[in-house]
Amino acid sequence: MAQHLKSSSSKSAFVNILKHNFGIGSQSHAARHLRPNLPNGPPRQNPISRLCNTMAEKLSVSSIGLHVDSNNQVLDFPGGKVAFTHEIQFISESSKERVPCYRVLDDNGQQIPNSHFVQVSEEVAVKIYSDMVTLQIMDNIFYEAQRQGRLSFYATTIGEEAINIASAAALTPQDVIFPQYREPGVLLWRGFTLQEFANQCFGNKSDYGKGRQMPVHYGSNKLNYFTVSATIATQLPNAVGAAYSLKMDRKDACAVTFFGDGGSSEGDFHAAMNFAAVMEAPVLFICRNNGWAISTPTSDQFRSDGVVVKGRAYGIRSIRVDGNDALAMYSAVHAAREMAIREQRPILIEALTYRVGHHSTSDDSTRYRSADEIEWWNKARNPLSRFRTWIESYGWWSDEAESDLRSRIKKEMLEALRVAEKSEKPNLENMFSDVYDVPPSNLREQELMVRQTIKSHPQDYPSDVPL
Amino acid sequence: MSATIHGAATALSTFNSVDSKKLISPCRTNLPARSKRCIVAGSDASKRSGSRLRVGHSQKLIPNAVATKADTSVTTGTGHELLLFEALQEGLEEEMDRDPHVCVMGEDVGHYGGSYKVTKGLADKFGDLRVLDTPICENAFTGMGIGAAMTGLRPVIEGMNMGFLLLAFNQISNNCGMLHYTSGGQFTIPVVIRGPGGVGRQLGAEHSQRLESYFQSIPGIQMVACSTPYNAKGLMKAAIRSENPVILFEHVLLYNLKESIPDEEYICNLEEAEMVRPGEHITILTYSRMRYHVMQAAKTLVNKGYDPEVIDIRSLKPFDLYTIGNSVKKTHRVLIVEECMRTGGIGASLTAAINENFNDYLDAPVMCLSSQDVPTPYAGTLEEWTVVQPAQIVTAVEQLCQ
Numbered sequence: 001m002a003q004h005l006k007s008s009s010s011k012s013a014f015v016n017i018l019k020h021n022f023g024i025g026s027q028s029h030a031a032r033h034l035r036p037n038l039p040n041g042p043p044r045q046n047p048i049s050r051l052c053n054t055m056a057e058k059l060s061v062s063s064i065g066l067h068v069d070s071n072n073q074v075l076d077f078p079g080g081k082v083a084f085t086h087e088i089q090f091i092s093e094s095s096k097e098r099v100p101c102y103r104v105l106d107d108n109g110q111q112i113p114n115s116h117f118v119q120v121s122e123e124v125a126v127k128i129y130s131d132m133v134t135l136q137i138m139d140n141i142f143y144e145a146q147r148q149g150r151l152s153f154y155a156t157t158i159g160e161e162a163i164n165i166a167s168a169a170a171l172t173p174q175d176v177i178f179p180q181y182r183e184p185g186v187l188l189w190r191g192f193t194l195q196e197f198a199n200q201c202f203g204n205k206s207d208y209g210k211g212r213q214m215p216v217h218y219g220s221n222k223l224n225y226f227t228v229s230a231t232i233a234t235q236l237p238n239a240v241g242a243a244y245s246l247k248m249d250r251k252d253a254c255a256v257t258f259f260g261d262g263g264s265s266e267g268d269f270h271a272a273m274n275f276a277a278v279m280e281a282p283v284l285f286i287c288r289n290n291g292w293a294i295s296t297p298t299s300d301q302f303r304s305d306g307v308v309v310k311g312r313a314y315g316i317r318s319i320r321v322d323g324n325d326a327l328a329m330y331s332a333v334h335a336a337r338e339m340a341i342r343e344q345r346p347i348l349i350e351a352l353t354y355r356v357g358h359h360s361t362s363d364d365s366t367r368y369r370s371a372d373e374i375e376w377w378n379k380a381r382n383p384l385s386r387f388r389t390w391i392e393s394y395g396w397w398s399d400e401a402e403s404d405l406r407s408r409i410k411k412e413m414l415e416a417l418r419v420a421e422k423s424e425k426p427n428l429e430n431m432f433s434d435v436y437d438v439p440p441s442n443l444r445e446q447e448l449m450v451r452q453t454i455k456s457h458p459q460d461y462p463s464d465v466p467l
Numbered sequence: 468m469s470a471t472i473h474g475a476a477t478a479l480s481t482f483n484s485v486d487s488k489k490l491i492s493p494c495r496t497n498l499p500a501r502s503k504r505c506i507v508a509g510s511d512a513s514k515r516s517g518s519r520l521r522v523g524h525s526q527k528l529i530p531n532a533v534a535t536k537a538d539t540s541v542t543t544g545t546g547h548e549l550l551l552f553e554a555l556q557e558g559l560e561e562e563m564d565r566d567p568h569v570c571v572m573g574e575d576v577g578h579y580g581g582s583y584k585v586t587k588g589l590a591d592k593f594g595d596l597r598v599l600d601t602p603i604c605e606n607a608f609t610g611m612g613i614g615a616a617m618t619g620l621r622p623v624i625e626g627m628n629m630g631f632l633l634l635a636f637n638q639i640s641n642n643c644g645m646l647h648y649t650s651g652g653q654f655t656i657p658v659v660i661r662g663p664g665g666v667g668r669q670l671g672a673e674h675s676q677r678l679e680s681y682f683q684s685i686p687g688i689q690m691v692a693c694s695t696p697y698n699a700k701g702l703m704k705a706a707i708r709s710e711n712p713v714i715l716f717e718h719v720l721l722y723n724l725k726e727s728i729p730d731e732e733y734i735c736n737l738e739e740a741e742m743v744r745p746g747e748h749i750t751i752l753t754y755s756r757m758r759y760h761v762m763q764a765a766k767t768l769v770n771k772g773y774d775p776e777v778i779d780i781r782s783l784k785p786f787d788l789y790t791i792g793n794s795v796k797k798t799h800r801v802l803i804v805e806e807c808m809r810t811g812g813i814g815a816s817l818t819a820a821i822n823e824n825f826n827d828y829l830d831a832p833v834m835c836l837s838s839q840d841v842p843t844p845y846a847g848t849l850e851e852w853t854v855v856q857p858a859q860i861v862t863a864v865e866q867l868c869q
Contacts, residue, residue, distance in 0.1 A: 210651040219650045227650035237610025245618040271607030434652040437710040
């Protein structure tokens with residue numbers, strides 16, 4: 001007779017739940033991930049612990065002591081023991097004081113006395129500063145190029161150079177980076193050349209992305225920097241996945257992901273934080289709280305005390321740092337990385353800063369904020385000048401070094417722009433390759449159709465794209 | 468034990484049969500597993516004169532799925548019987564044994580064994596990290612799987628029900644489908660996203676969705692649908708070994724199908740359709756559960772004197788236009804039977820593809836039987852009317868063959 005195609009969902013699922021509660025046990029959730037790879041042996045039977053969590057009980061008199069102190073009574077609910085209170089008290093929506101911000105250098109670049117920080121060598125300090133200058137110049141020149149019509153689009157990192165460079169400096173090349181789109185400094189630190197940046201922006205044939213993405217959507221598997229995806233906060237769960245992979249392989253490395261204050265509103269942020277905590281994944285969540293999400297100020301983005309307080313909600317250790325203080329950023333990321341790997345846990349870092357530039361070249365931020373405010377942050381709270389004061393105090397930098405660096409970088413940048421602009425674009429075949437590992441028949445067919453159309457209407461086809 | 472590929476498992480199984488005889492048609496096994504059969508439809512009207520079909524074979528051989536020689540005996544005579552969900556589990560377990568990078572993530576996949584028991588026993592064998600229980604956020608664990616894939620793992624992501632993957636659409640479309648392309652080929656995303664979908668028995672509208680219609684446009688992904696224990700195991704293994712992201716559609720009502728499958732290792736080709744029943748009068752294209760409704764209708768049709776050719780298309784993206792085309796050239800009539808809704812379903816795309824490519828071979832318009840454009844009702848009788856039934860298939864064939 002006909003097979004009974006029974007759905008296993010309703011009836012048998014229920015049976016399975018019953019079976020499960022009666023002793024096909026498993027170890028408690030909390031201890032699970034500390035022993036990642038079970039040997040091929042009999043499963044650890046601990047039938048009691050999963051049930052325990054779900055049973056409410058009061059402690060018996062004898063187990064507490066000679067007399068019951070009403071303050072010591074506790075309840076067992078799923079999740080563990082919790083004391084109870086007879087007063088109706090709501091936890092306040094915010095603490096009386098905001099979480100303080102860790103900084104090492106004051107506004108003038110003087111080291112604050114008794115500050116804790118990780119000492120950097122002259123070589124590292126000078127590289128940090130030089131890279132910040134390089135990033136600043138690169139941004140300015142690319143921005144101008146877009147304004148002149150040479151580039152189609154650009155997004156600057158002005159004001160956030162310290163976050164970019166100092167955090168990169170505190171990481172190792174094996175740490176995998178999942179950027180949002182305002183962190184090219186991390187790539188720069190790792191060795192991406194100005195030419196390579198320019199190639200991606202112009203989408204020429206030397207672009208590693210093969211000309212498929214918008215400018216600033218860099219990616220480099222060599223440098224462990226994952227290709228920027230324009231969608232906000234989707235990289236956060238990706239980073240948790242990478243951290244999970246590193247954890248499985250027991251690598252001495254962590255995943256690091258960046259996002260903005262706006263990105264912390266996305267569902268992916270909350271889910272990724274929760275997952276990272278539950279998976280005990282070694283991932284750093286670095287939030288660049290720069291005050292603006294295009295035209296939305298943080299007061300319209302969330303009502304919590306910034307992003308740092310959200311860490312506790314997910315069981316994640318967090319810190320708030322002055323993002324414009326390179327030394328503080330370096331120290332915080334350094335400490336966080338060490339904790340993340342050693343203790344196999346996620347860490348949240350909220351770096352307070354200011355987005356000096358516009359959101360992108362498609363934005364004019366003077367329409368929603370005062371030019372004075374922008375100017376103030378650019379001048380008085382500039383991360384470069386603060387750090388420069390500090391390295392100069394050690395005698396590691398000078399005016400001469402500054403002007404040498406700036407003129408050299410500017411020349412390099414203009415040359416990179418010139419070369420990238422003149423380079424050939426990737427040929428048409430790249431429109432269809434890499435969609436899959438090998439182009440399937442429908443894509444080959446479609447490519448042929450495009451080529452046929454071009455052949456019959458060559459005047460409608462751009463002349464600078466090789467076929 | 469070396470892997471052998473069973474190209475077209477010609478199962479002469481009818482709806483009721485447990486044992487299926489597998490005949491390998493000689494021409495199929497000589498093809499490399501991923502032959503890029505390029506069918507160029509004539510777009511130049513002046514030269515159109517019947518067949519301008521040119522079939523080419525790709526130069527690239529994928530080492531994992533090597534074609535067998537025609538005389539290799541496929542059935543050793545033994546083989547073992549199991550249910551479809553066990554076949555999926557067997558395929559998954561074999562791949563996890565073979566490659567330590569394969570891991571599973573999803574809700575309740577670990578010690579609970581998965582809601583449909585596809586991952587049963589795996590957590591005990593491979594540990595809690597390789598079979599990962601996740602909190603409830605489809606977008607997050609799909610994103611996690613993608614991130615893990617970019618760093619070298621090969622995750623198998625389970626959606627408890629395909630409908631829940633709507634929450635993961637952002638990650639599937641933007642990151643899974645696109646990142647290989649936008650990164651210039653620097654990062655591959657060899658994930659498998661699988662789960663049960665389709666109309667069940669009174670599961671309600673939200674749990675009876677056909678996600679294959681929504682996903683089919685996403686560039687960069689492949690979609691396959693399994694329908695028998697044999698192809699379930701084969702497709703699972705092939706999907707895991709594929710470098711592309713693959714979405715494997717299972718059906719809620721097919722998990723308890725029983726069949727005898729070979730003991731030796733085998734893989735099914737991801738881009739190939741399965742010839743279920745060769746025939747002469749009409750080509751019936753179907754997939755997943757509708758295959759069984761079609762085969763039931765086929766029994767009636769045979770009694771009435773018709774000879775339908777039934778093809779389980781299996782590969783939903785891309786379509787196996789080679790197999791389908793050969794069939795259309797033979798029978799000149801096409802009936803598509805699907806569970807998707809009329810608007811924008813797999814049948815709609817398939818109709819368009821057949822009309823575009825094989826218009827000259829058709830003696831009648833392509834007919835497509837699908838579900839109505841309504842959310843699936845909970846009431847059992849109403850639910851039954853939303854799904855194409857064998858009687859409707861018989862009527863449609865009679866109509867087409869007039």
